[in-house]
Each structure stands twice: as structure tokens, then as C-alpha cells.
Amino acid sequence: MSDKSHTPDESWADKKIFTTGEAARVCKVSQQTIIRCFDAGRLAGFRVPGSKFRRIPREELIRFMHDNSIPTDLLEGQTRRVLVVDDDPQVLELLVEILSSDGRFVVQTASTGYDAGIMTESFRPHLMILDFLLPDINGNLVCQRLRSNPQYKNTRVICISGVVDEQQVKSLIEAGADHFLKKPFNIRQLTQIMTQLLELPDNNHDA
């Protein structure tokens, strides 16, 4: 499914500033199109001081791609960053094992709501697996904060909880969670949901 000439490129995944040529390749359009959009103001950026070279910051490029429904998978690379938030170290360990053995995910963990906030800033996860009951703040608050920042509006959230309470589930969905799973969960079901939410091709080793 993926284009062979654009294998996951670490430099793109970490790149902060793009040239119009790079942007054209990421977006799979011609450089002229990027330049036209830049000049028309539809793609915000800056010129290098003392020259005419156009430069596009990563956030602006992503916004532009989203606005025009251009898949960002090239830019992000094929691996998806997943942040797992749970106060139980064993559950964290289990999830890390499950997700890393899958091969499509880069996993980081946090055990409090506060850690989750910090990690979100630095790790910019595509998806967060969030336990509802955390030592400091509850999952629905983490969810709310995440959604209040437009930068993370595309970050997917799967909530997991041992206590299944209608009110909790409702408050989580209202706070912006994409899915709810009850503990203990079926691993296959979890990875399926993740695949759907991240719009990944269904190519893991189980398929």
C-alpha cells in the first residue's frame, strides 16, 4: 500500500522546518503548487532573512495537509507514537509488551495525569491509551485538556478502566475520548481499535 520511494524517513519525522521542495514531496504535489499556496497565504511560512527562500514550519505544513485532506503518513512515518497512561506498572509493562511486539508502534509510558501532560508535549503521540483512575487527576480531565489544545485535535484517545460505570463512560466520551475499553481487554480487540483509529493498513502479523 505504501509508496516504496518514500520509506519512513526519520529526518522528516523529526524535521521542524521544511523547504518548498520537501513540502511538495511530503504532500505529493508539485513544488509550483506549494509555492503558489505559500504566496497566496494558504500555506503560512516565512522567508529566510536576506533571501527569497520560502521556509515552512512543521505545524503549518501539518495544518495545511489536514485542511486539504492530504494524508500525513509520509510526514509522520509509518510507526505511530503511542502514549500509555496507567498507574499500575504491571499494566504498563503488559501494554508496552503488546504494542512493541506488534511492530507498528513506538511506545512511551506515563503513570500520572501530570506526566501524561508533559509527555504529550514532548512525544506528540498519535494515540493515547488512558486509564480512567489516575493518582492525581481522572482520565476525563486529561482528555479535556488534550482536546482544549487544537494542536492535539487529531490525537486519538482510548480509555480503559476496571470500573465500568455508565456515568464515567459518558463523561469520557463527552470529554473527547474516541473509544472505551473495559479491563481486562482482549488484545486483538485493542489492536483492531487502534488500527481503525489511526487509519493504519491492516497489516500486522495476526492478519
Place this chain on the structure above:
Amino acid sequence: MMRSTETCNTSVDNDRTRQIQLILSQINELPTLSPIATRLMEIGSDDEANLSEITALIQSDPALTSKILGLCKRAERGLGNRITTVDQAVKMIGLKAVQAAVLSVSVYELLNQTNTKQVPGEYQPGGDESDRTFDRVGFWMFSIAVASCAQLISQQMPSPAPAPDEAFVAGLLHDLGRQALDFVLPRTYPRIIELAESARLSGAQAEQRVLGLDHHEAGKQLAEHWQLPTALRDVMWLHGQPMDALPENENRTLIGIVTLAIGVCRTIHLGFSGDCCAQDETKPIAKSLGLKQGALGRILHQLPDIVAEKCNSLGIEGTTSPGVLMNALSSANRKLGRLTLELNKKPALVRTQPTDHVSLLEKTLSTIEQFTELSNATDSPVRVMGLAGSCLCDLLGKQRHIGLWFDREQSRWEAHVLCVDGQLKDSAFLGPMPLESMDQIELTSRLLAPTGWVQSTEPMAVINLFGDETEPLMLLIRLGDDAWDALPDQLRDTLVKVWAHAGHVSLRRSSDRRLTDQLAASNRRIMEVQDELARAQSLARLGMMASGAAHEMNNPLTVISGYAQLLVDRITTEPEAQAVSAIVDAACDLTDLITSLHLLAEPPTPNPQETTARQIVETAINMARSRTCLPIDAQFSPNDDADDAVVCDRELAARSLCELITNAQDATDNKIVQIQAQTDHGNDRLEFVVQDSGSGMNEHTLEHAFDPFFSDKPAGRQTGLGLSRALRLAQQLGGEILLYSVPDVGTKAVLLLPVMPAQSQNRAA
């Protein structure tokens, strides 16, 4: 000055109070029981080591020994004459019986001694009064008769009954209060007896009138002074009260026995009871004590022999069995003679129509007799008035009678048209009526005006059956003639007095009964609320526990289940893979259990939507199939209306029904479960019936069927949460579940769910 004025106002009351205190303090100065008796009462009855001490104590008093042996002789059937030593007596008939015997003998001797000693000093016997003094031999005879009778009654009673010996002592001592009063007031007490006889009062009523306290209170005081057991104290204090009046007293059965024994002995005139207005109330008491029919007859038959024997043992002379009967006969004759004497005096009071007065008097007397025969203490006010009315019809000629009585609890008047036979013809509730400044005639006319029963020209006699003139509570109205007013005053008074007594009793009873009913009703309600509260509390606790458990247990379960799932994919060898799969399933089962508990404590909020009975049943069957490994073999026979649209939470309804289906399937050993469903539009509810032909449930199982974790199957086979979950879900929808079960035939569960009619009335036919 101020002080003395105040004292003046209440001096009458004060005199009374002082008199009562004086009497009570004199009772407290009575000699105490013999040291032997006191020590015996203290000795614990279950201590074997004390037997020798008791034997020694009794043997130290030869007179006591012989009397004890005499009393014990035939206490137990079949022992015959074998008891010849105290040691034997104690061993064979038990310590309790010996204690009872010693107590009886001691009390009897003490009071008789002290009385014979005291009387010559204090009391100057007047020759003409000698037949009116306190008949001591008669008193003891009566006491022994009551004691023997009480003993017989307790033998006849269904267990648990008080021990016969205990009943004997209670009967013997029940009227000690009289002895005490006679002892303290040797000159006054005969006058009280005189009053009781002339005014036809009970002993207690006469005592109250003269002394301000009666022998019941005196008996209580004496019992406390002598430190008698509380059971005896209660009998001395409360005997004669109806058992219903003593629901709280732990000794009520004993009191009832003694009261019944008193009634029996009075009716056969054994001894001297001191009461002169005896009423036969034996049957209701016998019934409430649980005596079989005919038991009283047997007791009456045995009584004279036993009384004679006991009298001999206690040293009352000349009492053989025939002697006892002769005494009874002569006492009955004495009573009859006194009545005749009074009757002979009565005609002098009737001065009008000297030729007719004898026949009128006779007729009145027979009317009274008839009334007393027909009435009893449990009559309602209406029946009392009916009886009085029919008496008047017999005496004065048939006329219409109306009964009026004031129901205090409801604060309203009730009016009844009474037939000749005492039955009701018509009734009306008349509401309250202010009584101030209104005479009986005016009150009656006003009360009856709305009924239209009385014409204004009709002659009317108003007879006040109860209450005073300013506040009548029970009125009998005779319409149509003036015959009542033409009766001599004395006869009218006599009739009214007879009726008034019955009326008083009936009014008291009607309010008592209502209070008892109310009490019972509120007791029931309190118990219901307590049950509800207990259930709610245990559910709340369960809820807290379940959420705690869900949190604490689901994390480890996640880890167990998670790694097991990972292992399943990695293990290639078959038996190991199966083992790991089993771990995954077990973890899943545990999670389900925790979830169910949580559901039980905090069921989900219903989310009503449009659905049909058929949809609910089908969802439930699918749920049951997907949830259990059992093959669900359900046969669904829907009614015609099963497709009618209603509004109800389908999910919750189906979950409740699913539990019933699973439960039924579990009980049948894989036979077919029958399911019916119908839509009851009239009551806006759905009715589901789940029927199995399985093992059924016995009463115990049925009673606990809805308890969480209750199961009649061996522990561990199933969680036993199914039915409680079903009920919880049904209750959450405002519905209920009814269980009908016959062991070995099967169980029928009916789920009733209230629904709302669907907005779109597209009912499929």
C-alpha cells in the same frame, strides 16, 4: 396563709394519698418469710451441690417436712406413696417443685399465724358482724382451689407452658394482697367485703372506693417486700386482666392461667373469692391459652379431689372431696340467699300499680337475665345496643329502636336502626356534633335529622346507656310509644345500670381493638421499613465493595489475562495452548462476576425506547445463547399482541429476561424452556412467563431465591447471582418478578414490566 389555702384545696386528695402511703408502709412492716423459705428461694435450681443443703434446711423443721411431703405426694402422677423422705422428694419431683411447696407452706403459715395473733388485740369482734368478716378459711380454700386449677390448666396446655408447680404457687398466692389488706386494716376490711356484696362490686372496686388502692397493688407491694420472684409478683399484681391487655409482659401466660383458674373456681363456688360481680370469661381465656375444647370440663371433674388433698396437706381441717363440694354448694346457697333477700326488699321500691308490680318486676328481672345471658365482654357497642333494644321489645312491646354511639377515634357519631332480633337494619355515620348546652333529646333530634328515620310527631324516649348527661356517648332511642317513661324509676335505673356496664366495656373494647389494630399495622410497617432499610444498606455496602473490588481486582486480572493472551499466540504445542486459554477464560469469568456485583448495587439507568415484547424476548434468547455454554433450548410462544409497539428499555428488559431463561435452562437438565409474552394494554405493562419443567424449588429455596449468591446447588457450581440480578434489573424498570414453584414439577417465573404506550400507534395485529 397562702400555703394553707393551697393545702385546703387539695386536702381530700392529700388524705387519700396519705392513706395509701400508710397502707403501703404497713405492708412493708409485715414479718418477712421464714429464713428457710428465703434461703430456698435464693438457691439456684440447676446446682446439684445445693440439693443436700436444701434437704438439710427442710429437715430442720419437722412440721415443714411433713407438709412438704404431703404436698409433694401426688404432684407427679404414678409416684404414689413412695416419697417418704425429703431427699427423695427433692430428687424425684425436682427442686422447682420443692421450692414451690416450701414457699406455699411458708406463706400460708406466716399469714395465718400473724392474723390469729393480731386479731384479738386490734379487733373487737361484734357478734352481729361475725358472718360478714373476712372468711379466712374460705379465702385459703379459694386460693388452694385456684392453685390446683392453675396446676391442672398448665398440665393441659400445649408446650411451652409454665411448669405446673409454678402455676400452683402462683394460684395459691395470687390474692395475698387481700390477706395483706385484711392484716393491715382488720376493722376496715370486713366493711369493704360488705360493700362489695351490697353494691355487687368486685373486691377490687370496693377496695378502690374505700381505700383508694386495691389488693392488686397491695399484692405487688407485698411481693416486693418479700422479694418473691417477678413472675409471682406479676401474677399478684395483674391477675384478672385480659391477656390481650398484657402483650409485653413476659409472664402473661402465667397470669392468664391464674385468671382462668380464678374464673373456673368462681363459677363452681369453691371457697370465698371476695368478688361479687363475677362474669364468666373463662372461654376466651382458655382459647387464648391454647387449651383444647373439653379440657376445662376434665379439669372441673378432677378439681374437688385435688383441692381436698391439698387442703389437708396445708392443715385446713375437714376437707374431704365431698366436703369441698359441700362447701361449694353452701357458698353458692349463701349467695343465692343474699340475692333472694335483696329481691324481697326490692318490691317495696316499686310503688306504682301494686297489682302489676310483681309481674313487671319478674319480667324486668328475666329481661336482665336474658341480656346477661346473651351479652359477653367482647360485644361491640352496636351489639350491646341491639341486645338492649331487643330486651326493650320483649319487655315493653315491639317498637323501632335506634342506637347512637360516639366513636372517639373517628370523632363521629354512628347511628343504627335496630331490629327486634338485635340485628342491624340500617346504619349511618353522622360526623361530629358539639355537645355543649344541649340535652339528650335535642342532641338526638339534631343527630338524626339528616337520616329521616324519625318523624317529628313520633313519641321518642332517649335512654342514656353510657356517659353523663352533659356528655352522653351511647344512646338508645325508643320510638313510637311512651312505655319507657311509664316504667317505674327503680326499674329504669336497674336496666340502665346493667346495660351501661356492658356499654362501657364495649366502648372500651372498641377503642382498645382499634388501637391494637393500629399498633399491629404500624408494627408491620416498621418491620417492612426495617427490611427495606437493611436491604438498601446491604446493597450500598455491596456497591462500595464491588467498585473497590472492580478497581483493585481488574488490574491484576488485566495482567493475568493480557500475558495469557500473548502466550496463546506464541505457544504452538496443543495442551499448553489449551491451558493458557483456560487462564484467559477464567480471568474473563471473574471480571464478569465483579461486573455483576457492581450492577446489582448500582444498576444502569433505563433508557426507554420503542420496542415490542417479541423483540425483547428475541434479544434475551440471543443474549442467553451468547453468554452461556449451555445450549439454550427455548420455545417462544408469543401472544397476538407481542408485536405491539411499547416504550421500554429493551436492553435492560432483555437482560432481566435473559437471567430468567438461563436460570430456567439450568434447572431443567436441557429440557425445553417455555417462554410466553403478552402486552397488557389495559395496565400498560408487558408480561413475560418463563416456565421450566425442572426440579422446582422448595419453600426455603423459594424464599431465598433472590438473595445474591444463594443457590440450592452445591457451592461453586454457579454464582447464584442470576435471579437477584434479574430482579434488580426488573426493579430498575419499575417492574417485579413473581416466582411460582412446585418441587419436581417445575418453576414459573413471571416478569411484569410497566411500559408506556408507544407514540406511533402502529400496532401489528
